[in-house]
Amino acid sequence: MINPETYSTARRQSKPGILLIYLSSLYKLFRMFWALGAYLLISGPSKTTLVYAGFGLLVIGVVSFFYSYLYYRKFVFYVDYERKEFVLEKGIFSTENTTIPFDKIQQVYFKRSLLQRLIKVYSLVIDTAGSNQKEVEIKAISGKDANRLAKILLKAKSEKPDALQGEGDLEKQEENNEVFWTHKVGFLRLLKIGISTNYLRGLSLIFAFVMTVYNRINTYFKEQIEDVEVYFNQFSGVLQSIGFLTVLFVLLLLLSISITIIEVFVKYYGLKIQQNKDKIEVEMGLKTNTKVSLQPRRLQLMRIKTNPVQERFDLYEAQLSLSSSENDLQKNKIKIPGLEKEVVKKIKYFLYPGSTESSFSNTFRPNKLLLFRKMSLVMLPVLVFLTLWYFTAFITLPLWAVLVLSGLYIIVAGSIQILAFKARKLIVTEKFLQKKTGFWNKTEETLELYKIQSVSVKQPIWYHRKNLINVVFHTAGGDLRFYAVTKEILPSINYVLYKAEATSKNWM
């Protein structure tokens, strides 16, 4: 067995590590300056320049070797058994000291690049939960050391009682495989999803079509044509070209729709949702079959999306952010389109039990300032359009057309913004946080209060007078933001924090 006190004193990487650091820093330098070198060579340098350049390279080589050696010397790691953590210190000029408590270690594994293979060292990577920035990598460690260190860390990690319990849970779950309900998405539904998802692309194609035809006719009528015969000849020419255009656009439209349908089929073919006692399994995909199991424990944030068109077809899209320690390479977000309202309800009921019952419910709405900001953003295109029309010859439209176009745009965009603004709200209940947005594309985001990682409260200087704040709830599966809300929300923020701090449940 391994002596438990090994690695309790500061250790460096294995000696060949210097070479690795040296080569990789040379490579970095090369990547930065190769263009300069290439330029020098192409410009036909004189002998003296070459000599100087060679000398410079030599100096750089020596200096970076010293740098690598120092870096190697300053790169130390050890295991602190008393505090139950792994410590890593590195950096010559600026020192970075990282500590990872044993119970935060998610995974320990090895990696090897070609170079590392050649000089017979390993990369030891220690993963902690969360984003990739926080993982620790020891780039040059001998095979023996790597194995021993990994064993120690994994052992230390599993000695934690709750980690053991977690594994027990997993085993139990595998025994229970009784299926509660199954939901399959058939061919016809997939077709519906395909047609209804990318209608925007179709709409923009139609718009482009109308614009081109209009331009054609416009330029035709502008030309002064005197001869009647020529006039008719030309006119039929225009008609022909319009006919041609129509065919082209119809083809494009069909192409666009079929591309979307194919995309949907490749991604979601054979979509099957199945609930067992303690998890929901989702399976889908034609080319790469994705299989994900949803457990309430792993779920961080749920988003339900729909729009009036899809609502008519009873199509709802669920986006789930999960955090999984087992599989960090896989994207943790999964998208399930085309669900019936009933199925969405069932999934919600399983993942968020008791989301409907609450002793209180506080609803917050944003201040008008937000509407003002969104309005001004939306009006920007009008401004650009008008300036282009007025100052350049880029757009050749008569005044009335410009007025009608921009007026229509302002009315439509403005009312969409107002409706969207009215639909925007944040609801805090006993256990959940829910944000509803969108007039056309309705989105509903829900998270369980204790799953938050932290809360940020922002106040730009121009919010002071109105006493407004922006709130961001950070979770491991993404942020939930709510802007321009009055300070009346503060008690609810304190409540959310209280929920996260008072819970004994782990967030994953």
Place this chain on the structure above:
Amino acid sequence: MDPLAKDFSNNQIDLATLPKYESVAFSSVSPKYLIKMNIQTGIFMLVLFIMLGVFWFFQLNPVQTWLIFAIILIAFIFRFWNNYKLLKTLGYAIREKDIIYRRGFIFNKTTLIPFNRVQHASISRGVWDKVLGISSLNIFTAGGSGSDIIIPGLDPQMAQQLKEAIAVKISND
């Protein structure tokens, strides 16, 4: 049954009686951090001025040069002033269950991290930190970069103590 059920209670909570984060007293960071910010801003300004000088030497006429000079100068006077204001707003507070960090004058931002959500904490020291004798404390969560905090301008000993205190808090959970 769930072992949690033993000490389970579900009393109603009065939102108004919960601890209020907005009324905590913040500790400010070392004024040396202002020096660090000003040094960095100053270096950046110098670089810009040198570049301007080079341009002036080659192709700009005096009017353009003075104009650009004035713009850069005003921008940097604003930045120095902003640095000063920023230092005044920088503050952190530690409660029993969480750490609060506030920063920013024009864009004020307060981040609250419960200790039971901290993944790990580390101390970093840049070149200027070493010269001035200060440290930064980095606290990471699983919530992505927006949710992490870096508290600059701490006394190195203080930073160490804080880090250890946090390590104790997170391993207690």
